[in-house]
Amino acid sequence: MKVIVLGGDGFCGWATSLHLSAEGHHVTIVDNLVRRRTDEELGVSSLTPIRSIEERLQAWRETRNTPIDFVELDVAKDYDRLEALFRQVAPDAIVHFAEQRAAPYSMKSPWHKRYTVDNNVNATSSVLCAMVEACPDAHLVHLGTMGVYGYGKTKGMTIPEGYIDATLRSAGAEATVEILYPVDPGSIYHMTKTLDQLLFLYYAKNDGLKITDLHQGIVWGTSTPETDLDERLVNRFDYDGDYGTVLNRFLAQAAIGHPLTVHGTGGQTRAFIHIRDTVRCIALAIQSAPKRGDRVKIMNQMTETHRVGDLAQMVSRMTGVPVEHLDNPRKEMAENDLVVANDSLINLGLEPTRLSDGLMEEVVEIAGRHKDRCDTSRIVCSSLWVRPIAAE
């Protein structure tokens, strides 16, 4: 298949592009490289020494004798070039990773809030609009988030895959309808993913676009069989307080001997998936497109749930590095349970990678190898969900 990967220079996008190319798909990466500029803005860099996009693509050509095309383009702002590219490539599938994805970054300041909304909503809106004009038969596979469902409001209930039956009552009449699961975003970033959902609903209904929305949990790990093939193919590893996600942060902290930064009690339960499973899920999703006119296909892309505090204890037992409980910079429930249905991807053939499969040790080893690149002053999260009111 011809596949366009929007955001293909990022953490999930790079590993996915290589995996799809290795599976024989013809891949075109589209990226405006903003994530690399954000590192400069924040004064941090990936713990692993990622190479320029040119060097990455050259290394892939040399390793696999397979080209991956690259187009530098802002998906949110450069609509005409996006539509022209869709016409020129005539993709069978478009994988959409091209959004600002860090919750702490999205909460840093009014500028960061507005940038995250502008970038993410305009990117998705432009992709859908251009598909109608240029490639209405293509299949859009979007990376959404488990965070659209929110945490903790439905104790004991399994979170379904996107939809739920609801009984509506008004003026004495009653109707049972299927609706999108009620959203409950916990950050500006997560809110943009709920807005994406409405754009998908509309374009699937009105224009018959084929859309799959993957509600992904927190991705951990850094390498895949393809990124391991050559050191120039190394994937990014974010450990800082804005872009680092919790398990990778704990594993990096363990590698450098920094206390494990648990926010609050550590009672927050979240969904997780290894980057190896991420790339497999996307390959599986591409192969099972909905038909034109179908409702948006929503699949929960996660393999297990864990409490943040339990993960910290697990990493601490493994490495001997102590756990530290910090004031929680976020506005979130201190404790929640989380049960998630993920039958769709399992039924498509996903064999979950588990935390116990020795891969946590691999991540600590990789982080340890590059620990000289770690700026310890960037570890603690400084982005606050609610800013303190200035004293009179």
Ligand code: NAD
């Ligand atoms: P990332 O920041 O590493 O990658 C995103 C890529 O998109 C970057 O290369 C960036 O330069 C590019 N990009 C952003 N805006 C763009 C624009 N307007 N035009 C062109 N390119 C643009 O993020 P990631 O961790 O790879 O996440 C990818 C997607 O997966 C995101 O949409 C995120 O919401 C979703 N997701 C990620 C995780 C996770 O734990 N990393 C979990 C669930 C869902």
Ligand code: USQ
């Ligand atoms: N946390 C800590 N200590 C840390 C970092 C985080 O206790 O050092 C806690 C947070 O307070 C939160 C939980 O761990 O309760 C998860 O935080 P996170 O930064 O790992 O994940 P999150 O902000 O939810 O975002 C990440 C990705 C995002 C994706 C989302 C999937 O950055 O792109 O959408 O995971 S999910 O969480 O399932 O919505």
